[in-house]
Amino acid sequence: MKLLEVKNLRTYFTISQGTVKAVDDVSFDLDHGEALGIVGESGCGKTTSALSIAKLLPKEGKIVGGEILLEGKDLAKLSDEEIQKHRWNDVSICFQGAMNALNPVMKIGEQIAEAIVLHHKSSEKDAMKKAAELLELVEIPGERINNYPHEFSGGMKQRVMIAMALACDPKIIIGDEPTTALDVMVQAQILNLLERLRTEFDMGFILITHDLSILAETCDKIAVMYAGRIVEKGSSEDIFQRTGHPYTKKLIKCFPDIKGNKRMMEGIPGAPPNMLEIPPGCPFHPRCEYAEEVCRRSMPDAIERDRGHFVACHRWEVMRSER
Ligand SMILES: Nc1ncnc2c1ncn2[C@@H]1O[C@H](COP(=O)(O)OP(=O)(O)OP(=O)(O)O)[C@@H](O)[C@H]1O
Ligand SMILES: [Mg+2]
Incomplete structure (x- = not known):
């Protein structure tokens, strides 16, 4: 499955x-x-x-x-x-700039432990131990659980967010x-x-x-x-x-x-369509150098062109033959 x-x-x-x-x-x-x-x-x-x-x-x-x-x-x-x-x-999501969501007045370890306690219902002591392990997993020394977010670089903070994402397996x-x-x-x-x-x-x-x-x-x-x-x-x-x-x-x-x-x-000339007014046909046709009448009229289905390779374009053969 x-x-x-x-x-x-x-x-x-x-x-x-x-x-x-x-x-x-x-x-x-x-x-x-x-x-x-x-x-x-x-x-x-x-x-x-x-x-x-x-x-x-x-x-x-x-x-x-x-x-x-x-x-x-x-x-x-x-x-x-x-x-x-x-x-x-x-499912865990790490967003862009998630690192800025860290609480500035709380130690890193406590913040990770909070996530662990919430998800695993473990004791606080066990959670701090697991927090240190998770930090090591994202290649930050475990003893840094006692540091505050401002003591970390941007990349390290993003690692901390990944550690938090991992806290719930x-x-x-x-x-x-x-x-x-x-x-x-x-x-x-x-x-x-x-x-x-x-x-x-x-x-x-x-x-x-x-x-x-x-x-x-x-x-x-x-x-x-x-x-x-x-x-x-x-x-x-x-x-x-x-x-x-x-x-x-x-x-x-x-x-x-x-x-x-x-x-x-x-850059790609033009801009994606206003999502409230998607043009008829293939939505990309106003920006497409290969567009023809059919592209303005009908939405192309996604068709398997190679094994597992799906393409939704009326003009794919023309484009591919150019290379
Ligand atoms: N809460 C919302 N209310 C109304 N429209 C929304 C909302 N969130 C997203 N949209 C609209 O849904 C469409 C898709 O947005 P989405 O955020 O999924 O795009 P994206 O591919 O993630 O873009 P970006 O690269 O900017 O993050 C856009 O037209 C956006 O304006
Ligand atoms: Mg987005």
């Missing part, structure tokens, strides 16, 4: 101006020990996907369709009570831009750490970013989102070597690759 199977998920926000289809018919899966990257520009629905899985949506957001199967159990249908338990034990860790605020060196260290922990504990890991180059080295598979949909998904090789969607192609050109080979940093 898969660790996680998201099938045809739809998560909508109802606001006074209308309905935002933030996640619209999204499907992906994740195995134990596997890492999935979700990439796309701002507003394409990455965080909403994560919050749906963690059952942490704000009240205006609702899962209106689809399934989220965690080891076969549908999280979309849990009772409120079951949700409480799920939140702490199954999650089956899945989601990093939502977990390293965005950090410099490149520290970013690489944190990603290495997450990779080590994932393998060591056989956890599933979902890494959300707008920088595709980060995912190349970190993730087994990648889903590219645009305007609430997955426009392409496949293995890292599929995405980088057999790129199937014009949007992915643009994203690849946007960033230098991780080995430091500086490519031209082309």
Whole structure:
């Protein structure tokens, strides 16, 4: 059984101006020990996907369709009570800038211990011991449990947040831009750490970013989102070597690759659509150099082009034949 199977998920926000289809018919899966990257520009629905899985949506957001199967159990249908338990034990999210959420007047160890007591109902003494172990796990000396957040660097604070995420032995860790605020060196260290922990504990890991180059080295598979949909998904090789969607192609050109080979940093002209007025047809067509009449008219289905490699584009063959 898969660790996680998201099938045809739809998560909508109802606001006074209308309905935002933030996640619209999204499907992906994740195995134990596997890492999935979700990439796309701002507003394409990455965080909403994560919050749906963690059952942490704000009240205006609702899962209106689809399934989220965690080891076969549908999280979309849990009772409120079951949700409480799920939140702490199954899925942990580390957000961008989460480190700033640390309480400045509380020792680091006490903050980690608090999470442990909450989730494991262990004694405070045991919790402090476990807090020190968790710090060691994220490569911070255990004796630093007695330090305050201001005595830590940004990267160390983000490690502390990871330690807290581990406190409840999650089956899945989601990093939502977990390293965005950090410099490149520290970013690489944190990603290495997450990779080590994932393998060591056989956890599933979902890494959300707008920088595709980060995912190349970190993730087994990648889903590219645009305007609430997955426009392409496949293995890292599929995405980088057999790129199937014009949007992915643009994203690849946007960033230098991780080995430091500086490519031209082309921005993608135009902007993603207003999510209240998604254009008919393929949502990417107004920005797509390959767009033709059919793209303005009909939404392309995601079709398996190589094994496990799905592309939602009418013009994929034309694009691919160009390389
Ligand atoms: N609480 C909310 N109320 C209404 N609309 C929302 C809410 N949260 C998100 N949205 C909308 O849902 C869409 C998807 O947002 P989401 O935060 O999931 O995008 P994202 O891909 O994580 O973007 P970013 O890269 O900026 O973090 C956007 O159009 C956003 O404006
Ligand atoms: Mg986000």
